[in-house]
Amino acid sequence: MTRKTARASTPPANGEQDPANVIRTEVEYKSFQSDEVSHTDLGLADDQLLDMYRNMLLQRRFEERAAQMYGKQKISGFLHLYIGQEAVSTGVANAMKIGEDSVITAYRDHGIALAMGMTSNECMAELFGKVDGCSKGKGGSMHFFSAEKRLFGGHGIVGGHIPVGVGIAFAHKYKEDGGVCICFFGDGAINQGSFHEAANLASLYKLPVVLVVENNEYAMGTAVHRASAETDLFKQATGYNMPGALADGMDVFDCYRAFSDHIAMARDNQPSLLEVRTYRYRGHSMSDPGKYRTKEEMENKKNADPIIRLKAYLVGHNLATNESLDVIDEDVKREVKASVEFAEKSPQPPLESIYEDVYAQKDYPFLK
Amino acid sequence: MAEMQFREALRAAMVEEMERDDTIFLMGEEVAEYDGAYKVSEGMLAQFGAKRVIDTPISENGFAGLGIGAALNGLRPIVEFMTWNFSFVAIDQLINNAAKIRYMSGGQFKVPIVFRGPNGAAGQLAATHNTSTESIYATFPGLKVVAPSNPDDAKGLLKSAIRDDDPVIFLESEVMFGWKGDVSEEKNYLIPIGKARIARQGDAVTIVGHSKSYWVAMKTAEMLAEDGIEAEVIDPRTIRPLDIDTILESIRKTNRCVIIDESNPFASISSEMTYQIQERAFDYLDAPIMRITAKDTPAPYAKNLMEYYMPSAQDAYDACRKVMYVD
Numbered sequence: 001m002t003r004k005t006a007r008a009s010t011p012p013a014n015g016e017q018d019p020a021n022v023i024r025t026e027v028e029y030k031s032f033q034s035d036e037v038s039h040t041d042l043g044l045a046d047d048q049l050l051d052m053y054r055n056m057l058l059q060r061r062f063e064e065r066a067a068q069m070y071g072k073q074k075i076s077g078f079l080h081l082y083i084g085q086e087a088v089s090t091g092v093a094n095a096m097k098i099g100e101d102s103v104i105t106a107y108r109d110h111g112i113a114l115a116m117g118m119t120s121n122e123c124m125a126e127l128f129g130k131v132d133g134c135s136k137g138k139g140g141s142m143h144f145f146s147a148e149k150r151l152f153g154g155h156g157i158v159g160g161h162i163p164v165g166v167g168i169a170f171a172h173k174y175k176e177d178g179g180v181c182i183c184f185f186g187d188g189a190i191n192q193g194s195f196h197e198a199a200n201l202a203s204l205y206k207l208p209v210v211l212v213v214e215n216n217e218y219a220m221g222t223a224v225h226r227a228s229a230e231t232d233l234f235k236q237a238t239g240y241n242m243p244g245a246l247a248d249g250m251d252v253f254d255c256y257r258a259f260s261d262h263i264a265m266a267r268d269n270q271p272s273l274l275e276v277r278t279y280r281y282r283g284h285s286m287s288d289p290g291k292y293r294t295k296e297e298m299e300n301k302k303n304a305d306p307i308i309r310l311k312a313y314l315v316g317h318n319l320a321t322n323e324s325l326d327v328i329d330e331d332v333k334r335e336v337k338a339s340v341e342f343a344e345k346s347p348q349p350p351l352e353s354i355y356e357d358v359y360a361q362k363d364y365p366f367l368k
Numbered sequence: 369m370a371e372m373q374f375r376e377a378l379r380a381a382m383v384e385e386m387e388r389d390d391t392i393f394l395m396g397e398e399v400a401e402y403d404g405a406y407k408v409s410e411g412m413l414a415q416f417g418a419k420r421v422i423d424t425p426i427s428e429n430g431f432a433g434l435g436i437g438a439a440l441n442g443l444r445p446i447v448e449f450m451t452w453n454f455s456f457v458a459i460d461q462l463i464n465n466a467a468k469i470r471y472m473s474g475g476q477f478k479v480p481i482v483f484r485g486p487n488g489a490a491g492q493l494a495a496t497h498n499t500s501t502e503s504i505y506a507t508f509p510g511l512k513v514v515a516p517s518n519p520d521d522a523k524g525l526l527k528s529a530i531r532d533d534d535p536v537i538f539l540e541s542e543v544m545f546g547w548k549g550d551v552s553e554e555k556n557y558l559i560p561i562g563k564a565r566i567a568r569q570g571d572a573v574t575i576v577g578h579s580k581s582y583w584v585a586m587k588t589a590e591m592l593a594e595d596g597i598e599a600e601v602i603d604p605r606t607i608r609p610l611d612i613d614t615i616l617e618s619i620r621k622t623n624r625c626v627i628i629d630e631s632n633p634f635a636s637i638s639s640e641m642t643y644q645i646q647e648r649a650f651d652y653l654d655a656p657i658m659r660i661t662a663k664d665t666p667a668p669y670a671k672n673l674m675e676y677y678m679p680s681a682q683d684a685y686d687a688c689r690k691v692m693y694v695d
Contacts, residue, residue, distance in 0.1 A: 136474030145473035167437020197430025357475035360533035
């Protein structure tokens with residue numbers, strides 16, 4: 001279970017043995033990438049692996065289509081795409097107990113929603129601002145919610161949801177229901193005070209939470225080295241006396257294993273910080289051409305594409321053929337296309353619904 | 369009925385509700401081991417234990433957000449701010465999360481949480497510790513704002529707030545914590561959120577005042593009574609929802625209104641009340657609505673300046689005589 005772990009060793013009690021009396025940082029690393037371990041080593045069945053492939057592809061095709069619909073002005077507002085990061089969402093969705101454990105994330109939330117089993121229809125309808133959307137058309141791209149799946153939202157304020165995630169974990173522990181909370185945020189959010197306060201509270205109260213920083217290298221247009229004085233973000237864990245570790249976000253095996261390990265720790269009320277190094281192919285949002293990075297960088301990253309990597313594994317281990325995977329792709333494309341038709345046909349929310357779901361009481365007196 | 373301090377009434381409300389429902393817990397700075405910075409939670413740690421009466425670090429953003437997450441996941445937190453002035457450190461949590469998650473989730477999640485603590489001025493504390501926050505939080509749909517003026521209301525309204533399925537901003541007053549009054553001992557004593565109280569009957573002028581301003585309003589009414597003028601005093605008790613109907617009914621009788629509000633005047637609750645009254649009862653007004661508020665400045669430290677800064681009964685008395693064209 002040991003991963004790359006930063007641990008500040010306390011100075012020895014006898015200062016004479018260590019005249020410098022310095023605090024040392026020890027780093028160990030063990031990875032579980034798909035070119036090193038097999039899926040059976042990780043306890044994944046063949047079928048499950050194919051489902052993971054299908055789901056990663058679904059996320060990719062869903063968002064490609066969403067981008068197209070944004071271009072056609074069928075989708076408005078901000079649209080932050082997750083393309084490139086699918087191994088992270090798929091890894092966690094397979095490592096957690098969906099419906100018992102909780103997830104909260106930031107505004108780049110389509111991938112985790114689909115990975116957790118929310119339907120393409122309800123997700124696309126939400127992007128279209130329609131009544132059948134997962135938030136009844138009141139949340140949009142940044143605010144996908146599902147009480148049934150225990151997705152406590154996409155959240156639009158950078159870092160603002162991290163304390164909320166810690167509170168969800170607090171309630172799991174208080175109720176002794178065995179659940180844990182997996183709280184995602186980006187590399188930009190780690191510089192918010194809310195992260196510091198939440199991480200401190202999580203460790204202080206020993207809460208069942210996995211704090212996951214999805215480091216996709218850019219906070220809007222600002223590269224991580226321009227925003228964080230320490231670019232090994234997982235090392236922040238030492239400041240809160242909790243384990244910190246690093247996972248390869250471009251490899252679904254490594255993500256799955258890392259989430260499994262950290263969720264297990266959380267079930268023992270040991271919070272932790274997991275940094276997942278990933279990459280987004282698209283700009284921060286649809287309005288961002290991404291000029292702050294080079295073509296070469298993009299090409300290098302695309303060579304490490306998590307879907308292609310899993311595809312190579314499946315074919316290389318005779319679990320699928322290129323042809324059978326093409327059939328999956330066609331099936332996924334059909335599903336996404338149907339979701340667009342569903343979203344088109346779904347009605348706009350009725351105007352009177354603007355006053356619904358603000359308060360619990362139905363007859364709340366609004367200014368009208 | 370039993371005579372209780374304001375702080376004892378608040379404590380009684382929390383204790384009774386926590387005895388009734390074990391999903392309710394209290395957290396905040398110094399609420400547990402220290403027994404409450406202002407002794408509102410005195411004895412609660414001993415009664416309920418550290419699982420349910422929880423000390424926090426000085427991390428308002430963190431523990432406000434933690435409370436919201438706990439509320440989303442099935443608990444009913446009471447979060448104490450040592451003063452509402454410190455809530456500004458946590459304002460993103462209250463405004464963007466507590467107020468909006470129900471709406472943005474299409475009603476899938478509720479946030480049953482109470483944020484409570486002393487609001488407004490408490491003597492010569494200078495600008496950072498002297499802010500009346502009611503208009504700030506009342507402007508955001510999704511939040512309810514409650515501001516009781518006496519121990520009995522404090523108990524009945526806090527019990528309602530704790531049972532409410534929406535986030536409630538519960539504004540107390542450090543100055544009033546020691547004030548005494550008769551309080552109902554009934555276990556299910558609930559005062560509904562959104563219902564004003566007619567505290568004094570009269571037909572000459574309507575004076576509206578909530579929280580500490582209610583006491584200024586009552587003093588003003590006594591001063592007017594010496595002149596033979598009978599003022600009607602309305603204590604709104606809750607700021608959002610505002611029981612504008614009760615205020616309008618009074619104004620239709622008196623045709624005159626003076627509002628006392630210790631907030632800064634610009635875009636304040638008294639501004640909102642004034643607008644709503646003229647919108648709905650313009651034809652009944654015999655004089656412009658006047659308001660007595662804090663001065664439009666940060667709060668000063670110096671004693672004389674602070675006294676001048678706060679709304680006074682003398683100013684309210686003068687305003688009432690003016691709207692009645694007595695002077």
